[in-house]
Amino acid sequence: MxxxxxxxxxxxxxxxxxxxxxxxxxxxxxxxxxxxxDLLAEVEASVTAPPLTSLEDLDRAIAADEPVDFRRIAFQSSPVAGEPIYAVYRTQQGGIYWDLFQQYSNIFGRFETVLDDAKPDGTAVSPATLVADIHVGYVREDHPMGTVEGWLKSKPNRTTNRWFKFNQTGDWGDEDTRLSHYIDIEQTLPFDTADRGQAAASALPVRRPTIRNNHRDYMLxxxxxxxxxxxxxxxxxxxxxxxxx
Structure with missing residues (x-):
């Protein structure tokens, strides 16, 4: 033919x-x-893994390239004295809300969400005298802004302490501060025994993010x-x- x-x-x-x-x-x-x-597999491995029990554990996991996003953690630390509290805008109905971040040892933690009238100004700093409590929460991996996102995001204002992404300007903390991750603190316990922190971290519900995977349909x-x-x-x-x- x-x-x-x-x-x-x-x-x-x-x-x-x-x-x-x-x-x-x-x-x-x-x-x-x-x-x-691959991302969904990493998240599932992270959320089902045993809770981390210290910031040293977190360092080890990151160095070993283990999935840690949304992993539960309990760590003993106090806020670094004299370091600023940063207010990051949170999209939420019912008012203007800000997530408050402060530095614990060599990592930042989101420890509270407040309404606009309770947001600290640019001069607010972490308390100077706090005991090393046990903090329980979830490790979160931060992703730097892309070029287009940097253009579109509202610009931070240091004077009024207004930020629109975690470490938006890339200059929080010092050179020893771990800024690729932060901790979403859910609970703070008075320090007594490490076992109490481990039990509280294990009791946290597994937090699976809703991540759609429709790319097979798009591809077809x-x-x-x-x-x-x-x-x-x-x-x-x-x-x-x-x-x-």
Whole structure:
């Protein structure tokens, strides 16, 4: 069987460009599918892992490249004396809210959410004399802002202590402060025994974030469009007598 095909130059050029775009979008969604699948597996490994019991444990886990986002933790520490309390805007109904962050040893912790009229100003600092309580919560991994996000985010104001992302300016703490992660503190206990902190961390509910993974559907949609485009391209040429076999 011989195939006779005389392509329409203008239509072939348009279809070729569209095919490149559609196939590129399908490949991109395939890459996104693999990334999201790995991310969900990492989150599941982190949320089901035994709670970390100290900041040293967290250091070890990060150094070993273990998944720690949303992992439960109990650690003993007091806020670093004289360091600022940072107020980060929280989207929430019913008013203007701010998450308060302060430094504990070499990591920051979100310890409270307050209404706008309770937000500390730019001169507020962590209490100078606090005992080393046990803090229980979830480790959170922070992701730096991309270029476009940096353009679109509201700019921080140090004087009024207004920030719109954790460590938005990249200059919180000193060079020894771990700023790739922070801790979402849910509970603070007076220090008595380490076992109490471990029990409180184990009692925290597993927090699984809602992360949709629809990239397989998106991938199949783009590849389907590419296939339909080829089919319509062939039918147009067949009806015009430019394709026969």
């Amino acid at each position: 011989s195939i006779k095909f005389k392509p329409m130059p203008w239509l072939t050029g348009i279809v070729a460009i569209m095919l490149v775009i559609l196939i590129s979008l399908g490949v991109w969604q395939y890459q996104r599918l693999n990334w999201k699948t 949609t783009w590849f389907s469009f590419a296939l339909l485009l080829v089919i319509f391209y062939g039918l147009i040429h067949k009806r015009a007598g430019r394709l026969s076999w």
